[in-house]
Amino acid sequence: MEISYRDLMTVLHGMGFGALFMLAFSGAIGVIYAAAAIGPRQPRPRWETAMFRFYLVSMAALAWLTTLSGACIIYPWYRAVPPPGATNLSGYPRALLLSNPLTAGWHDLGMEWKEHIAWFTPIAMTMVAYVFIKYGPQLALHRGMRSAVLTFTAIAFLATAVAGGFGAMLNKVAPVRGGAEFVLYRGP
């Protein structure tokens, strides 16, 4: 059982940072709503507020790690240009997709959308984390602000779902592979 370096990095990008981030979304909605619903009048343990802050800051950090690893590490491998006359395009996912009209849409729609829409998420989640750190339970006193924060969080979820969904499908149709091989397990 072996895995290539590029496969490993793709897994880290998608299943490590990205999937972890997606899993954290329902918690983020709950954290924001719970803190704002209870409000500042009810005394809350300091550790609880600190934990909520850490949760949202971690989500923002995961969003940046996911998009940066995708754009700076995976994407250059995806869009590598094959040498003239190359017939085996397996190491050039973008060229492989565009070489067939039946798969070109995965690039023209999937990757073209994914590469941009993903960036809404770190911007939105940085704002959400900042507002929560600044206001915390006081969000209950700023209902408009709470609504905006929840709206941006929901749209960040949508953006991540689109980017993650297309990322998974693109990697099935034209996998990003290559580099050193790592043996994870040797059978009997």
Next chain:
Amino acid sequence: MSDPPPLPNGPGGAAILAAGIGSLALGLFAFSGDALPVLGHTLTVWPPTGPLSGVVLATIVVWLAAWLMLARRWSGRDVNLVPINLAAVTMLIAGLLLTFPPFMDLLQGR
């Protein structure tokens, strides 16, 4: 027990509006880079990622500059959040639409 006095909403409003501005900037840069090959070439700051590098870099600069400017202006103040939220969400949706390839093609008459 009475509620503690609420913090001024200016800094929060600044962060929300700046996120909206950053989102719209992302859509505008992505669309412009796609529609205008000259701009697409200019946005290629780092060749391995093509125009995406410039689109992201320019977006982050616009977003952070807007945030800094608004935060300074609204520091310690209360602002009317209704138009701010409306503008921010409108810009966010416009930005999302501008990154959607079929919508980009429609605007370019393709």
